[in-house]
Amino acid sequence: MAFTVVSLGGPVAPEGEEMLREAGVTSLHTGTYPAKGEAVDLLSRAGADAIIVRLVERIDADLMKASPNLKVVAKHGAGTNDIDLAAAKALGVPVLAAVGANAHSVAEHAFMLMLALIKDVRNQDAYVRGGGWDKKGYRGRELRGRVLGLVGIGMIGRALAAMVQPIGMTTIAYDPFAPAAAFGPHARRVDSLDELLAQSDVVSLHCPLTPQTQNLIGVREFGLMKPSALLINTARGEVVDEPALVGALTSGRIAAAGLDSFAVEPPAKDNPLWALPNVIVTPHCGGVTEEARREVSLMTVRNVLALLQGGAVDQHCLVNR
Structure with missing residues (x-):
């Protein structure tokens, strides 16, 4: 047939x-x-x-x-x-x-966004292209010794936890639906999202979009994060309250964000995120190597x-x- x-x-x-x-x-x-x-x-x-x-x-x-x-x-x-x-x-x-x-591909993409942000790649690239060559203004940092917080510990989260362990990061994870065995040898389970947000230097989202996770990260949640924290979203854009994210980034409530997904796709040309120097964006391509x-x-x-x-x-x- x-x-x-x-x-x-x-x-x-x-x-x-x-x-x-x-x-x-x-x-x-x-x-x-x-x-x-x-x-x-x-x-x-x-x-x-x-x-x-x-x-x-x-x-x-x-x-x-x-x-x-x-x-x-x-x-x-x-x-x-x-x-x-x-x-x-x-x-x-x-x-x-x-x-x-595509779990490994997305995990690598999240790792790339973390590194690009912590090393200030976007701004340094623009600086050199504009004729600059003074290292004194560089404020890059290391991921070594920092805490990665995973929201969701499926195949992508587990792959990312394994990737960051050799460079000296420790990983905690929050996933109320995952069995203990899912956390494996590289991630320690925490009991609440609030606890994860407060402890993490990098928060990486790996949960599905459901009615319960829509706008999961909003004004209140950004208020719990460290001012030096990075947010990575390779999950779904709607998991993050986008206006709240813009506010957190412009006010210094968090340090930076690496985004591969957005609340509306394709995003509007006048999306306020485009004007922010502490944001790196990609077109929802993490899983399409x-x-x-x-x-x-x-x-x-x-x-x-x-x-x-x-x-x-x-x-x-x-x-x-």
Whole structure:
């Protein structure tokens, strides 16, 4: 039986596309962030059996109803906050995610943001490009001896904790849903978010976006952090109250932030974060290195094909059981 897969937001990696071709699957895709009408039209015309979710604002009931043949929605990544899971469940459509496929890549990205901030890379780069060469004004510091606080201790958090240990950082973590074994040899469990915020020199966010974690870090939480603290967000932008973050950065309540995700994506051109010298930003790319994108694509395609063909799907990747 021939199947059609539609990727919303661009194609999967070439290796994934090849896997689909070898399976006899018709693979179609839109450009990044397609208009809803464009996506509905393609899904309807193609009679899509599967949707792969890449760069699209949201997968809602209208999109899932566009094709009467739809059998699965698969996120090209780990986070499914851009998919209406309740609607999928009501429609009987399983939702898959590529859990863990890009964990190492995201952990490295978080580590990079920490180093870039502590070494003042952005400002030093601009200074030299502007003709400067005086080291007396440099105020770079070391991560050695500092405390990393992880909010969430999944695969990404555990990988990051292992990365920073050799340079002399200690790691604490808060995750009320994780068993004791999840903390492993590199992270000490703390009992509350408040405790973690007060103790950490670097706070790195690795929790999913849920109603409970939306705006988890706001005015009150910034007030608990050290004035010298760095905030790293490679999770979801909505976990942080963005206006509160701007206030904390401009007032000196915290020292700096490294951000790979934002409350609205793509962010507005006049986002006030752009004007701040103590912020480094990247376009939600932490999990899309060449290696990670290939592995995410392969995991996503393998699970989509397994479901369409009646095979075994990795149960860790099945979101709405």
